[in-house]
Every structure is written in structure tokens, then in C-alpha cells.
Amino acid sequence: MLRLIYANTLDSDAHYAVKTANISSFFYLEKNKQKLAFLDRREFGLIPKGTGVKSILVEKFLASAKKLKFQTSGRNKLAYVIFKEYRLFGKKVEVPAHFPLDMADFLRKNGAKLVPTYPFFPERAIKSKPEIGFIKESLKHTRGAFGIIEKILANSKIKGSRIYYENKMLTSEYLKQEAEKALIEKGMFDLLGMIISTGEQTTTPHHDGTGPILPHRPIVCDIFPRHRKSGYYADMTRTYVKGKPDSKLEKMHVAVFKAQRAATSKIRAGISAAEVYQAAADSILRSGFDVGETGFLHGLGHGVGLDIHEAPSLKATSKDILEAGNIITVEPGLYYPEIGGIRIEDMVLVTKKSCQNLTNYPKKLVIP
Amino acid sequence: MLRLIYANTLDSDAHYAVKTANISSFFYLEKNKQKLAFLDRREFGLIPKGTGVKSILVEKFLASAKKLKFQTSGRNKLAYVIFKEYRLFGKKVEVPAHFPLDMADFLRKNGAKLVPTYPFFPERAIKSKPEIGFIKESLKHTRGAFGIIEKILANSKIKGSRIYYENKMLTSEYLKQEAEKALIEKGMFDLLGMIISTGEQTTTPHHDGTGPILPHRPIVCDIFPRHRKSGYYADMTRTYVKGKPDSKLEKMHVAVFKAQRAATSKIRAGISAAEVYQAAADSILRSGFDVGETGFLHGLGHGVGLDIHEAPSLKATSKDILEAGNIITVEPGLYYPEIGGIRIEDMVLVTKKSCQNLTNYPKKLVIP
Numbered sequence: 001m002l003r004l005i006y007a008n009t010l011d012s013d014a015h016y017a018v019k020t021a022n023i024s025s026f027f028y029l030e031k032n033k034q035k036l037a038f039l040d041r042r043e044f045g046l047i048p049k050g051t052g053v054k055s056i057l058v059e060k061f062l063a064s065a066k067k068l069k070f071q072t073s074g075r076n077k078l079a080y081v082i083f084k085e086y087r088l089f090g091k092k093v094e095v096p097a098h099f100p101l102d103m104a105d106f107l108r109k110n111g112a113k114l115v116p117t118y119p120f121f122p123e124r125a126i127k128s129k130p131e132i133g134f135i136k137e138s139l140k141h142t143r144g145a146f147g148i149i150e151k152i153l154a155n156s157k158i159k160g161s162r163i164y165y166e167n168k169m170l171t172s173e174y175l176k177q178e179a180e181k182a183l184i185e186k187g188m189f190d191l192l193g194m195i196i197s198t199g200e201q202t203t204t205p206h207h208d209g210t211g212p213i214l215p216h217r218p219i220v221c222d223i224f225p226r227h228r229k230s231g232y233y234a235d236m237t238r239t240y241v242k243g244k245p246d247s248k249l250e251k252m253h254v255a256v257f258k259a260q261r262a263a264t265s266k267i268r269a270g271i272s273a274a275e276v277y278q279a280a281a282d283s284i285l286r287s288g289f290d291v292g293e294t295g296f297l298h299g300l301g302h303g304v305g306l307d308i309h310e311a312p313s314l315k316a317t318s319k320d321i322l323e324a325g326n327i328i329t330v331e332p333g334l335y336y337p338e339i340g341g342i343r344i345e346d347m348v349l350v351t352k353k354s355c356q357n358l359t360n361y362p363k364k365l366v367i368p
Numbered sequence: 369m370l371r372l373i374y375a376n377t378l379d380s381d382a383h384y385a386v387k388t389a390n391i392s393s394f395f396y397l398e399k400n401k402q403k404l405a406f407l408d409r410r411e412f413g414l415i416p417k418g419t420g421v422k423s424i425l426v427e428k429f430l431a432s433a434k435k436l437k438f439q440t441s442g443r444n445k446l447a448y449v450i451f452k453e454y455r456l457f458g459k460k461v462e463v464p465a466h467f468p469l470d471m472a473d474f475l476r477k478n479g480a481k482l483v484p485t486y487p488f489f490p491e492r493a494i495k496s497k498p499e500i501g502f503i504k505e506s507l508k509h510t511r512g513a514f515g516i517i518e519k520i521l522a523n524s525k526i527k528g529s530r531i532y533y534e535n536k537m538l539t540s541e542y543l544k545q546e547a548e549k550a551l552i553e554k555g556m557f558d559l560l561g562m563i564i565s566t567g568e569q570t571t572t573p574h575h576d577g578t579g580p581i582l583p584h585r586p587i588v589c590d591i592f593p594r595h596r597k598s599g600y601y602a603d604m605t606r607t608y609v610k611g612k613p614d615s616k617l618e619k620m621h622v623a624v625f626k627a628q629r630a631a632t633s634k635i636r637a638g639i640s641a642a643e644v645y646q647a648a649a650d651s652i653l654r655s656g657f658d659v660g661e662t663g664f665l666h667g668l669g670h671g672v673g674l675d676i677h678e679a680p681s682l683k684a685t686s687k688d689i690l691e692a693g694n695i696i697t698v699e700p701g702l703y704y705p706e707i708g709g710i711r712i713e714d715m716v717l718v719t720k721k722s723c724q725n726l727t728n729y730p731k732k733l734v735i736p
Contacts, residue, residue, distance in 0.1 A: 010560070022561040022576045041665055042574040059661075066685065073465075073486070074685075097441075097470035102484035104469045116470035118441070173555075180552045184545055190557060192378070193390040193596060206410040208390045228561060293427075297409055317434065317442075 002093040003030040003120070006079065006100060010191075012306035013096050013120045015231045019051045025075070026058075027082055038082065061085065076106045083112060096120040125303055125311040126325035131232065132349060135304065135327055136358055138227045138234035139347060141186035143361050145179040145223055146238060149196075152178060153242050153367040158215040163242055172196045172209035179223060188225040188234075192308060195222035195237075202239075202341035205298055205333060216243040218340040224308050233308045235329050236359055237345030242367050252334045252342045253365045255287035259332040260344055263300055263314075267348060267355040269324040273314045276300060276322070280332045289334055301329035304347060326350040327358070370461040371398040371488070374447065374468060378559075380674035381464050381488045383599045387419045393443070394426075395450055406450065429453065444474045451480060464488040493671055493679040494693035499600065500717060503672065503695055504726055506595045506602035507715060509554035511729050513547040513591055514606060517564075520546060521610050521735040526583040531610055540564045540577035547591060556593040556602075560676060563590035563605075570607075570709035573666055573701060584611040586708040592676050601676045603697050604727055605713030610735050620702045620710045621733045623655035627700040628712055631668055631682075635698075635716060635723040641686040644668065648700045649684070657702055669697035672715060694718040695726070 005028040007014040009021050017028045018037050023046055027038040037047055038058040047053050058078070065077035083089050089111040095104070097118035104114050119125070127135065152175065156165040163170040175196045183190060197209030199217040213219055222237040239253065262283035266276050277300040281291045289295045299315030302308075304327055312320035314328060322328070331345030346359035373396040375382040377389050385396045386405050391414055395406040405415055406426040415421050426446070433445035451457050457479040463472070465486035472482050487493070495503065520543060524533040531538040543564045551558060565577030567585040581587055590605040607621065630651035634644050645668040649659045657663045667683030670676075672695055680688035682696060690696070699713030714727035 022574070024574065041661075042572065045572060046575065095469065097468055098466070099469040100465055100484075101463065101467040101469055101472045101482070102465035102486060104472075105484060114469070116468075116473060118470060177552055180557075181549050184548045184552065187541075189548075189559075191559060204410065204413060206390075206392065207414065293409075 001030070002088060002091055004028065004088070004093050004095050004114075005120070006075070006103060007096070009231070011096075012124070012231070012310070015306050016121050016124055018047050018053050020047045021229055021231055022046070027079065028053075029082065029086060029088075031086060031088075038078075070106070072106050073102070076103050079103055079107055080110060083107060083110075088112065094120065119311055122311075124305055126323055127305065127327050127349070128325075131305065132327070134227060134230040134232040135234065135347070137230070138188060138225065138232050139236065139358055141183055141188045141227075142223055142225060142234040142236050143359070144186065145182045145225075146221065146236065146361065148178050148182045149175055149221055150240070150367060153219075153240060156242060158243050161214065163213050163215050170213045171211060172198060172213060173211075175213065175221075176209075179221075183223075183225045187228050189228050190223075190225045192224060192226075194224065195220060197341075199340060200337075203335050203337050205335060205341060205343065213242065216241060216245065218245070218249060218342060220341055220343055222343065222345065226308075231306050233304050233306070235304050235308060235331075235345060235347060236361070237331055237343045238361070238363065239342045239344065239365060240367050241365055245366060246339060248336075248339050249342065250365065251287070252289065252336075252339070253344075255284055255289050256332050256334055256342050256344050257363060258287060259283040259296070260330050260346065263330050263332065264346075264348060264355060264357070267322060267328075267330075267350055269322060269350055269352050271322050273312050273318040273320040273322060274316060276330075277314050277316055277318065280330075281316070284332065284334070294336060295334050296332055297335055298333065301331050301345075303328050322350045324350055324352050369398070370456060370459055372396065372456070372461050372463050372467075372482075373488075374443070374471060375464070377599070379464075380492075380599070380678070383674050384489050384492055386415050386421050388415045389597055389599055390414070395447065396421075397450065397454060397456075399454060399456075406446075438474070440474050441470070444471050447471055447475055448478060451475060451478075456480065462488065487679055490679075492673055494691055495673065495695050495717070496693075499673065500695070502595060502598040502600040503602065503715070505598070506556060506593065506600050507604065507726055509551055509556045509595075510591055510593060510602040510604050511727070512554065513550045513593075514589065514604065514729065516546050516550045517543055517589055518608070518735060521587075521608060524610060526611050529583065531581050531583050538581045539579060540566060540581060541579075543581065543589075544577075547589075551591075551593050555596050557596050558591075558593045560592060560594075562592065563588060565709075567708060568705075571703050571705050573703060573709060573711065581610065584609060584613065586613070586617060586710060588709055588711055590711065590713065594676075599674050601672050601674070603672050603676060603713060603715060604729070605699055605711045606729070606731065607710045607712065607733060608735050609733055613734060614707060616704075616707050617710065618733065619655070620657065620704075620707070621712075623652055623657050624700050624702055624710050624712050625731060626655060627651040627664070628698055628714065631698050631700065632714075632716060632723060632725070635690060635696075635718055637690060637692040637718055637720050639690050641680050641682045641688040641690060642684060644690070644698075645682050645684055645686065648698075652700065652702070662704060663702050664700060665703055666701060669699050669713075671696050690718045692718055692720050
């Protein structure tokens with residue numbers, strides 16, 4: 001089998017291939033069990049030997065590429081030279097689903113047979129022991145960030161319609177900053193932008209939050225940082241209220257908690273992801289809330305690894321079957337325009353007969 | 369003209385289109401001067417009105433997509449429904465060069481005429497007033513991070529072959545952490561991973577650096593953070609020596625400084641980027657150093673905006689002509705295995721008759 005990637009290592013497949021962070025866009029080729037990375041002088045030697053990947057200095061190919069007469073980009077010419085050199089034209093070459101279209105068009109015009117393939121590395125859905133270790137580490141540091149947030153909220157004071165911490169008005173921006181600093185000290189970074197939203201903002205599940213944190217209203221904290229070196233994400237959500245929540249909000253929190261428990265208790269290798277979603281949805285309905293356009297209006301969860309969203313997918317229409325070694329989020333939520341949003345998110349490792357909660361962190365709503 | 373994007377807003381074209389950060393993968397369509405973003409309930413309302421982009425709730429299309437019988441992904445089905453609804457099949461539709469290949473294959477099989485286009489928004493190379501303001505702001509915060517690094521180095525003590533700061537051994541990791549924390553307090557984030565390398569590591573221009581900072585050896589600091597909200601990058605490099613540099617290293621620093629000045633003095637609207645590169649290369653040769661496989665072994669610079677590397681490109685083979693409003697880096701470097709690397713990088717705004725240095729920061733090598 002022939003497999004080719006052209007991407008930088010922020011791309012999860014490229015990172016998975018070379019098990020190294022911080023490499024600019026490069027070609028990666030698997031041919032006859034050989035794994036080759038084509039790096040230029042600026043980055044040659046960055047891929048460690050233990051990965052089984054051989055680094056090839058790309059400069060000699062660049063010289064041939066420059067002589068080509070095609071009216072196309074330098075990277076396309078380089079691709080052409082690699083296809084010639086490794087006799088890839090005419091043979092089926094698997095590429096990621098998001099392989100650059102202009103390069104594909106150019107290569108195909110010259111006889112390449114590219115097969116976009118998703119998932120490109122299906123084995124990524126089953127986490128190895130080192131990968132489980134990396135994700136546990138990312139989660140540990142993420143819990144640390146939640147600890148900081150809870151501490152700030154606990155040591156804040158409500159004055160009228162605002163909250164004050166160390167005599168300054170508490171904002172979403174400040175909480176994010178402190179959480180992010182805690183993460184950075186542990187080698188994590190917030191690639192995708194965490195959510196710390198409050199009040200009406202929490203009604204939009206992906207509103208990242210801005211401005212003053214409101215007392216007596218929900219504060220949704222959804223933090224999903226990536227480890228700078230290992231590349232693995234954690235994903236965790238808690239919802240807090242500083243002060244006294246509305247009684248409906250309290251009921252929503254209980255309902256979301258129960259839905260999470262109902263779903264989690266179903267999880268084991270062999271169960272369908274849709275069935276796990278349905279367990280959460282049924283629980284939400286039993287608690288007297290809605291599923292669909294309002295209420296529980298999104299999926300239940302997703303795999304996490306070198307991508308924040310990867311296989312398997314836990315939604316109503318999913319065809320995925322859970323397998324031992326999947327690491328997935330379980331994150332039911334409820335959202336009502338008048339009241340706000342509640343979401344609780346844990347990560348679990350699917351095992352043969354059940355699952356193991358890797359997040360292991362309290363789910364208190366109220367911070368007095 | 370019809371233009372279509374499918375990406376999240378970490379993608380520079382997607383961000384440019386909707387002038388908003390933190391939106392997950394979505395479809396963006398330009399048709400008859402209408403600009404449409406197809407967002408789901410989780411993100412609906414995130415794009416401000418002033419952008420001229422109309423948000424369309426995607427859920428109704430999702431319902432039609434689910435009914436389609438194609439054996440393909442949900443996002444491909446959604447693309448199909450949008451192509452049907454907006455009568456895009458059979459018409460030329462420009463898409464970014466990195467448009468997902470599997471989606472392109474699927475749409476073309478059903479009659480789409482996709483034209484991968486790079487640059488997708490050529491106007492991005494000419495920065496508007498607000499964009500210049502965003503980049504200046506990002507640079508200001510980046511200078512702040514360099515201030516922190518210099519302060520730590522100045523207040524450190526050399527003991528034998530190591531450097532100590534507040535009685536702890538100074539490492540690349542610590543300097544990165546402190547620089548990153550300073551950036552985060554200003555709303556910046558380090559998406560791509562800064563370089564703080566030392567000693568032998570500096571010989572590899574993109575080695576991101578690790579372990580103890582070495583006295584009397586070069587410390588290359590290349591910091592290129594992105595502003596979380598505006599999306600604009602800054603890019604800046606300084607090389608330091610804590611202690612006493614080798615005399616050849618000092619000569620290299622002077623040569624790089626002169627090469628930068630030689631190149632910068634050439635910059636104006638209408639000059640070819642290759643000519644500016646050549647001015648730096650000639651200066652390096654005049655100083656008695658090498659250009660090519662060793663010495664000055666990379667390009668001179670690149671445009672910076674919503675991408676860290678964008679048009680124009682300042683290298684020997686570039687065909688770009690500089691235009692007023694380009695914002696580019698000027699970053700000559702010298703690298704020798706026995707001695708290490710030196711790189712100095714400023715950003716300049718190209719004007720009609722010359723250029724304006726936006727970085728405006730000292731270039732001292734030695735920190736005693």
C-alpha cells in the first residue's frame with residue numbers, strides 16, 4: 001500500500017505519522033513498509049529515530065523541481081519529482097480526505113491515481129498505551145486549569161450585577177487568561193480557543209464568551225487544550241453559578257448529570273454509539289426537558305486524540321460501534337434562551353465491559 | 369463570480385471571509401455579491417453584522433442532507449444540498465487550493481465545476497488600515513515578550529556551562545513559558561510554537577529549542593504569535609548571547625545586520641522581491657560569508673497577515689513584485705555547524721517610495 005501526506009504537524013495525520021511536533025508542511029510517504037519524511041535543511045533531523053521514519057533531505061529534489069516547465073506552484077513541482085523518483089504515477093496512492101485540491105488536480109493530470117481516504121489512519125481511533133498516557137497527562141493539566149477557575153470564583157465577591165476578584169471586575173477574558181497561563185506552565189496550549197461564557201451567551205453552545213461574568217447565572221467553562229509536544233488534546237466542561245442559581249437551572253444541571261450517567265453506564269466495547277446517545281436523550285426526556293431544536297440540541301460526544309473531534313462520533317445518526325481503546329467525551333447539555341446553558345463533559349476510556357472515567361473531577365454547580 | 373470555502377476560522381481565508389475567530393468548519397458562499405455563512409445552532413449569531421456576511425441556519429439543509437442516499441460523509445451531503453439550493457452545479461465555483469479533496473471528488477462526480485484558486489483572496493496581500501493596526505498591535509505585544517526574555521537573561525548568572533535565573537537553571541522551556549504568559553495577557557496565542565534554541569540547535573533554523581540555555585553561545589528567539597480575536601500574526605527574531613560570544617559569531621551578527629539593512633534600503637513599491645533577496649545575499653557575500661547550502665541558507669522573508677507565511681515571497685526564485693501595503697518580514701540569517709546560527713527579523717510595511725519598519729526594536733547581540 002502507498003500512502004502520502006502533504007501537511008504540517010498541526011495536522012493530526014501528519015503528527016501521527018512522524019510522532020513529532022512543529023514541522024512545517026512536508027511530504028510523508030509510506031512505500032513497501034518504508035516511512036519517509038522529506039524535510040528541508042531548516043528542519044532536517046527533527047524527527048527522532050525511534051519513530052521508524054527515515055528523513056530525506058528535500059533539497060536535491062527541489063533542484064530538479066526548479067527545472068520543470070509546468071506552470072504551477074513550487075510545492076506541486078516537488079510533488080511531481082517525488083512521484084517520478086518513487087515511481088508513484090499510475091499506482092493507487094491513498095491521501096487524506098483534506099489533501100490539497102490544487103496538488104491533486106495537478107498530479108492527476110500527470111497520471112497520479114489518488115484515493116482520498118478517511119480515516120487515513122483508522123488505527124487512530126484505538127489509543128495505544130503511550131497515547132492513553134498522553135491524554136491522561138493533558139487531562140491532568142486541564143483539571144489544574146479548572147482548579148484555578150474555581151478558586152478565583154470562590155474568592156470573588158458579588159456586588160450588584162457584577163462579580164469582583166481582588167477588587168477588579170471579573171471577566172471572561174480574565175478567567176481565560178489565568179486558565180491559559182496555568183496550562184502553559186504545564187506545556188499545554190490553547191490552539192482552538194476555550195469557552196468561558198456567561199448569562200445569555202451560554203445559550204449558544206459554542207459562544208466563546210466575553211465581558212463581565214454574571215452572578216447567579218450559568219458560567220460554562222469548556223477547555224480543550226493541546227499538549228505542545230505530544231500533540232494530544234484533553235476536553236472537559238463544567239458549568240458553574242457564582243451565587244444562587246434559578247431553580248430551573250438547578251433542575252437542568254441535575255438532568256444533565258443524570259443524562260451523562262445514563263449514557264456512561266451503557267458504554268462498553270461493542271455497543272453502538274447511537275445507542276449511547278439515545279440513552280442520554282431518553283434520560284433528558286424523562287427529566288422533563290427537550291431533545292432536538294431546543295434543550296439537548298447537539299450530539300453526545302466524540303473521540304479525542306490528535307484532533308479534538310475524531311472517530312467515533314456519538315450522535316443520533318452515528319453508525320460507529322464503540323471499541324476498547326476508544327477515548328471519547330460524554331457531554332450532554334441543555335440550552336434555553338430565557339435561562340441559559342448547562343453542559344458537563346467528561347472523557348472516558350472504553351473498555352471491554354464498561355468504561356473508565358479519565359476526567360475524575362467533581363461536578364458542583366454552585367460556588368457560593 | 370462564485371466562491372466557496374469549507375473550513376474553520378483558523379484557516380486564514382475563512383477568517384478573512386467572515387472577519388470572526390473561533391468558528392468550526394462551515395460553508396461560506398459568495399454569489400451575486402451576497403456573502404453567506406452556513407452556521408449551525410451552536411454558532412449561529414457569532415458573525416457580527418458589520419462584516420456584510422449573512423448567517424444562514426444550516427439545520428434545515430442538514431435535514432435534506434440526511435435524506436440523500438449517497439454513500440458519503442455528512443459534510444459532503446450538506447455540500448450537495450447547498451449546491452442544489454443555490455444552483456451551483458454546472459457553474460464555475462472558485463475554491464481555495466486546499467479545498468478538501470474528498471468533497472471536491474464527490475461534488476465533481478455530481479456536476480460541480482470547482483476551480484482551485486491561489487491566492488483565493490489576492491487582496492489579502494495588500495493590508496487595509498484596520499489590518500495594519502491589527503498587525504502593529506500583535507507586534508507591540510511580541511516586543512513585550514522579547515522584553516521579558518531580555519530581562520530574564522540580564523538578571524541571570526553564568527555558573528560554569530549553565531545559566532541560572534532566580535537560582536534555577538535557565539532552560540529553553542522556561543523562557544518560552546514566560547514569553548507565552550506575557551503574550552497571553554495581551555490576548556495573543558502561540559499557535560505554531562515559538563523558537564528559543566541555543567548552541568548547536570541554532571544551526572537548524574527551525575529547531576524550536578529544548579533544554580539548558582548555554583552561556584557564550586547563540587540563543588535564537590523567533591516568536592510568531594497570533595492575536596486570538598483579530599487573527600493577525602506578528603513575526604520577530606532576535607539572537608542573543610549571554611556572556612561572551614565567539615569572535616566569528618560577532619562577525620556573523622554584524623553581517624546579518626548589514627544584510628538586513630541592505631535589503632530594507634531597497635524596499636519600495638514596484639521592486640521585485642527577488643531583487644530585495646539578492647541585495648541581502650550580495651551583502652552577505654561581501655561580508656565574507658556564504659549563500660546557499662551553508663551560511664545564508666533560506667529565503668529573506670515573506671508576507672504576514674492571517675497566515676504566518678503569505679504573499680509576497682522574498683526568495684531568489686520569487687516572481688512577486690512588491691506593492692504598497694504589503695507587510696513583509698526581512699530576516700536574513702547565517703548558520704554554521706561549528707558556531708551556530710544568527711537570525712534577525714523585522715517586519716516592514718511597503719510604501720510607495722520605501723518602507724516603514726514596524727518592529728522598531730534594538731538588535732543587541734550580547735547580554736552581559
